Amino acid sequence: MLTVHHLGKSQSERIVWLCEELQIPYELKRYxxxxxxxxxxPDYKALHRIGTAPIITDGDVVLAESGAVVEYIIAKYGNGRLTLRADDPDFAQFLYWFHFANGTLQATMGRLMILNRLKLADDNPILTAIRARLDLAFNLVDARTREAEYLAGNEFTSADIMIGFSLTTMRYFQPYDLVRCPNIIKYLARIAGRPAYRRAMEKGDPGMALLLT
Known part of the structure; x- marks a missing residue:
């Protein structure tokens, strides 16, 4: 049985959402x-040497890292859903945004979160550079969501699942005002309208206000 070990307010919400979108059987264990x-x-950290969310178990398999977990579940249980084939015209866009989520956006938000905790001077050059990089990342997402309904194009894919946490729940840890990104707000309204997303958030983090604006 596939088991999703979900740490509250964490990147493991992606995996709960993925399973709900695919409508596959899974066990949810909340921490x-x-x-x-x-x-x-401690009992969560003991699941895997890295000790961070997400973590799944599937028989003898213990797997961490969002991207790896998403690809594993889709390859094993997805039957071709929520991904694009290499001959699809939007395949390159799909790959880019799938990896942009954690490779650029989430990583930059995490760096800024740590720098803010250091209480640096507001004009610190490193802090200024990271803020600018984060603005650029959000600008790219805003531009993409202006020209396409979803990140890979008109089809909802796992790239949207990957980026969802960074645009929403991650802002509990590193606030970011989306007023300057009207297309992201419209995009998040489309995400919020997905029954699988609503089910996932209710199961994984019941009662948590969703940062969709």
């Missing part, structure tokens, strides 16, 4: 963050 440190509890 609460430590109230003081806001880190994963």
């Amino acid at each position: 609460a963050r430590d109230a003081k440190t806001m880190l994963a509890p």
